[in-house]
Every structure is written in structure tokens, then in C-alpha cells.
Amino acid sequence: MTGRTRVGIVGAGPAGMLVAVLLQRAGIDCVVVERRDRAYVEQRARGATVEHRVVELLRRHDLAAGLLATGAVEDRIEFRMGGRRYPLAYDPVAGGRTHYIYPQQFLVRDLIDAFLAAGGDLRFETSAVAITDLGGDRPRILLEPATGAGPTELRCEVVVGSDGEYGVARRAIPRAALAIHEYQYDYAWLAVLAEAAPSSDCVINAIHESGSCVHVRRTPTVSRFYLQCPREDSRADWPDERIWKEVRIRLTLDAPWTLNEGPILSTSSVRMRSLVCAPLRYGPLFLAGDAAHIVPPVGGKGFNIALADAEELALALVERFSGASAARLDAYSDTRLARIWRAQEFVGWMMDLVNTPGLGSREAPFLHRVQRARLERIFASPAYAAAFLQDYIGWE
Ligand SMILES: Cc1cc2nc3c(=O)[nH]c(=O)nc-3n(C[C@H](O)[C@H](O)[C@H](O)COP(=O)(O)OP(=O)(O)OC[C@H]3O[C@@H](n4cnc5c(N)ncnc54)[C@H](O)[C@@H]3O)c2cc1C
Known part of the structure; x- marks a missing residue:
């Protein structure tokens, strides 16, 4: 059985769900497939530290209600060494900017609620087993629903690979077309x-x-x-x-x-480990979030970078599908890689500050x-x- 959509999104983590909600709001047809069930995805505890710029991102898109209502504000960090505290207040340097603590799964739940409430097509317990036909303009996502309904496929114009560290999207790109930079x-x-x-x-x-x-x-x-x-x-x-x-x-x-x-x-x-793939695009397939890059959890950057990728990709797809221009989409990989490498540099510095190798x-x-x-x-x-x-x- 073949389904059709403009944008096929693999993975209902923070990256995939933010892309989905932003496309939906722009009236662009998209389908999200997620191999786990809804309860699992909404309860999977991972990160919780939300950067200032991501709080602003969520506010910009009117998606910050849950975070602002129940998130906790952090306005300082503390180090400890040799039995001493080293507290560092964010202000006056930060000019009132703060962190929020809001568990990642709560934000994923908020995004899922928003997408489904507006009639979005989100298929839980449906694994993407392969992404094919990437040489043309009609890529296919081969699907395996857990219900045993048998393999099926989704034909798209664009595929968003937001299926995390161990998903299929990165593997769908020929090895010769993808550089993988890794540090263990x-x-x-x-x-x-x-x-x-x-x-x-x-x-x-x-x-x-x-x-x-x-x-x-x-x-x-x-x-x-x-x-x-x-x-x-x-x-x-x-x-x-x-x-x-x-x-x-x-x-x-x-x-x-x-x-x-x-x-x-x-x-x-x-x-x-740290990992960066480049480029973040192979024909009609775009990688976002952990599918494209990994940072160790120190500094709490992983899910923040995933959300920033997702916003940039969604806005670029909206420009392309509205007929305005494909320039932003063509620049997506370079735009995001510059930010991703900066985050890698910071996390590497902080790893060496906190951990003794x-x-x-x-x-x-x-x-x-x-x-x-x-x-x-x-x-x-x-x-x-x-x-x-x-x-x-x-x-x-
Ligand atoms: C223990 C731990 C602590 C962390 N702490 C922090 C922190 O404090 N701060 C921070 O910013 N980051 C933290 N991170 C990192 C953060 O959780 C990730 O960077 C973030 O989840 C990335 O989001 P994503 O949407 O790219 O991928 P994911 O959240 O991994 O979502 C990918 C989705 O794709 C689905 N999927 C995978 N394969 C398929 C398939 N074949 N078909 C269909 N669906 C598929 C998965 O089930 C999943 O729902 C932590 C990670 C871990 C493991």
C-alpha cells in the first residue's frame, strides 16, 4: 500500500515534531512515522536543560506555554572542587537571560498534542525500515507497522531524517557521500x-x-x-x-x-562521544538532530541543537514550498554545520573542565x-x- 505526502518525517522526537508542527501551521502536507508507541515517546526521560535561545524559539512559535507554566528557571550554575563551592550567577553578564528546566519528554508531549489537535498525521508503532529513491525527486520511505499490517510505503517530495542516533536516515546516504567526524x-x-x-x-x-x-x-x-x-x-x-x-x-x-x-x-x-555528519543533505533527504550529530550530555546541548536544526529546516522548507525561494533550503547544511561545530567546541571544552580523562x-x-x-x-x-x-x- 502506498501513501503520499509532501514531507515524510521519520521520528517523533523533539526535532521531528517541531518540523511537523511548523510545516502543518504553514499548510504543508506532512506525515510523521514513529517506531515507538505514544506513551513511550511521551515518557522517555532524557534532557531537560532548555537554552535561552530555544526558549525564545518556542515563544516565537507560540509553543512555550507548557514550559513557561511549569518549567523551572535557573539563573546560576555551581561547580564544586576540593570541598568548595564555586557558584556563578548568570547576571549581570547574562542581562536577565536564564535557562529553563523542562523535561524533554514534556516538550515532545506538547508538540504531539499540538500536531494531533490540528489534525496531523502521526503514525506511532510504525518503523521506517529504509529510505530509497534518493537520486530522484520522489523518495520513498519503506514502512513496517508493528500491527503486522505488513510493509507499506510513503512517497514524498522531501524526507526529514530526524530518527535519532541509531535511525535509518543516516544509513540511507551512500557512505561516499557523507563524511562522519567522530570523537570517542x-x-x-x-x-x-x-x-x-x-x-x-x-x-x-x-x-x-x-x-x-x-x-x-x-x-x-x-x-x-x-x-x-x-x-x-x-x-x-x-x-x-x-x-x-x-x-x-x-x-x-x-x-x-x-x-x-x-x-x-x-x-x-x-x-x-561526539559526532558530526556532513553534509546534512543528500538530494531530497535532510538530516536533523541526533541523526546528524551527537554531543555528550555535559552542558545540556543535544536537544537544544536538535530543536534549532528543526526550526531552520522547517522555515527553509516553507520558503521552498511557498515558491518564494529554495536558497535557504540549499544553505541549510552549511548554516547549521557552523552552529553545530561551535556547540561541539564548547561541549569539548566543558567535558575537559568537568571530567578527568x-x-x-x-x-x-x-x-x-x-x-x-x-x-x-x-x-x-x-x-x-x-x-x-x-x-x-x-x-x-
Ligand atoms: C541520558 C541522556 C541525557 C541527555 N541529557 C540531555 C540534556 O540534559 N540536555 C540536552 O539538550 N540533551 C540531552 N540529551 C540529548 C537529547 O536527548 C537528544 O539530543 C535529543 O533527544 C535529540 O532529539 P532528536 O529529535 O534528534 O532525536 P530523538 O529524541 O532520539 O528522537 C528520534 C525519534 O525517532 C524514532 N525512531 C528511531 N528510528 C526510527 C525508525 N527507523 N522509524 C521510525 N522512528 C524511528 C525514535 O523512537 C525517536 O522517537 C540526553 C540524551 C541522553 C541519552
Whole structure:
């Protein structure tokens, strides 16, 4: 069975759903296919830190109601090292700009609600198994619905590959036509979600000789912790008591403070790698979000860059389909790659600030001292702090 649409969108994550909503509002026919069911997508806990420029993006498109109503505002960041706090307020440098904490799955839910309420075609439990005919102007997405209805296909004019790190879109591009730039860190992060009230109302990045510990609030009753650990560690290496013991050690302060602990809801090992594909276009296929680039979670940039890709791609498609011009669409890859590489540079810098590479090696104590020097420089030099805050909070 063959379906037809102008824009076929693979993946109902933040990138795919923002493209879908913006196209729908411009009256451009599109279909979203998503391999998971709705409940899964709306409950998948990942990022939560929303940059200032993404808050503005959502406001511009009248999509910020949920975030503004229930998101928490962050106006400072805290580092910890050697038992000391290093708090850094965003103002006056940031001129009132702040972060929001709004779990990514809530935003995805808001976008899905908006798309479906306006009559959008979103097919859950439908996997794209291949994207073909990319040499012409009628690409096809081959589909496999989980209901067992059998393979079917969607014929499009344009395909948006927003199917995340392990999707099919990137693989549909011939290897010779795509450069993949990748960097693998020699450690991982254990991502822990705990039913525990946040112990701080701002992100804490603890730099410790045993490895980093990052604490981010999620909701009034749920907290996220990330612990730097060896890449080969599994969950069995991290029983709950060990997780809390390490959190306590790495967040330790000489002054009294309270760590709220509670049942661990989930853990996962996050591969710490950076990846950029180029170009972000192959004929009528455009990549957006994690399908095109990955950053490690430090600094909370992944889902912000995905949303910025999505806005640029959607607006470029609107210009092209309204007959105005294809220039913006033709420039999409270059426009976004410049921003993506800047984010990669920042995240790489912050990775080396927060995590000690080669833990246990001869070099580790030296690198740990370099971390201290970098941290102290943020607090010694207003110009250095301002440059950090601009990238971290996210404004032009
Ligand atoms: C543990 C963790 C913590 C993170 N923390 C942060 C953070 O604090 N801040 C931040 O900004 N970022 C964070 N990130 C990164 C962020 O979650 C991603 O960058 C973001 O989800 C990218 O959005 P996306 O829409 O590109 O891809 P995704 O969110 O991965 O969405 C892709 C969608 O495509 C679907 N799909 C995949 N294959 C197919 C197929 N073949 N057919 C149909 N559908 C398919 C998937 O089911 C998924 O719904 C974190 C990531 C992880 C794993």
C-alpha cells in the first residue's frame, strides 16, 4: 500500500515534531512515522536543560506555554572542587537571560498534542525500515507497522531524517557521500534518575579525583545524577548503595549541606562521544538532530541543537514550498554545520573542565590540576566567565 505526502518525517522526537508542527501551521502536507508507541515517546526521560535561545524559539512559535507554566528557571550554575563551592550567577553578564528546566519528554508531549489537535498525521508503532529513491525527486520511505499490517510505503517530495542516533536516515546516504567526524571519550557517564527532591535549584558540576558528578533537577520530586565511570562498567558494577556513596563523595563540601536521596528509578550508561555528519543533505533527504550529530550530555546541548536544526529546516522548507525561494533550503547544511561545530567546541571544552580523562593513569593527576586552573580562571577573569556563560546559557 502506498501513501503520499509532501514531507515524510521519520521520528517523533523533539526535532521531528517541531518540523511537523511548523510545516502543518504553514499548510504543508506532512506525515510523521514513529517506531515507538505514544506513551513511550511521551515518557522517555532524557534532557531537560532548555537554552535561552530555544526558549525564545518556542515563544516565537507560540509553543512555550507548557514550559513557561511549569518549567523551572535557573539563573546560576555551581561547580564544586576540593570541598568548595564555586557558584556563578548568570547576571549581570547574562542581562536577565536564564535557562529553563523542562523535561524533554514534556516538550515532545506538547508538540504531539499540538500536531494531533490540528489534525496531523502521526503514525506511532510504525518503523521506517529504509529510505530509497534518493537520486530522484520522489523518495520513498519503506514502512513496517508493528500491527503486522505488513510493509507499506510513503512517497514524498522531501524526507526529514530526524530518527535519532541509531535511525535509518543516516544509513540511507551512500557512505561516499557523507563524511562522519567522530570523537570517542575514554570514559562513560552513568545516568541515574532518582525519586528524590532536588538537592539544589541549579545544576551542580562536581570535579573530583574519582571522576565527575553532575546533579540536575528534573521535577520537584525527581533528580538526575551523572557519574563519570569506566567505559566498560555495567549496571552490575553499580549497585544502588555504590551509586549513593559515590554521589556523596563527589559532591562533598567542607560546609554542611543536604543531599536528598531516594529510590533509583532508572540507570543507563551514556557513551561519551561526539559526532558530526556532513553534509546534512543528500538530494531530497535532510538530516536533523541526533541523526546528524551527537554531543555528550555535559552542558545540556543535544536537544537544544536538535530543536534549532528543526526550526531552520522547517522555515527553509516553507520558503521552498511557498515558491518564494529554495536558497535557504540549499544553505541549510552549511548554516547549521557552523552552529553545530561551535556547540561541539564548547561541549569539548566543558567535558575537559568537568571530567578527568584517563582516571587511574599517570597523566590523570596532571590533568586534574589543569581542570582546577580552568575552573579558577572562570572565577578570576570576567571576560572568560562571560564567554563561558554566553555559550552555556545560549545566546547570540
Ligand atoms: C541520558 C541522556 C541525557 C541527555 N541529557 C540531555 C540534556 O540534559 N540536555 C540536552 O539538550 N540533551 C540531552 N540529551 C540529548 C537529547 O536527548 C537528544 O539530543 C535529543 O533527544 C535529540 O532529539 P532528536 O529529535 O534528534 O532525536 P530523538 O529524541 O532520539 O528522537 C528520534 C525519534 O525517532 C524514532 N525512531 C528511531 N528510528 C526510527 C525508525 N527507523 N522509524 C521510525 N522512528 C524511528 C525514535 O523512537 C525517536 O522517537 C540526553 C540524551 C541522553 C541519552
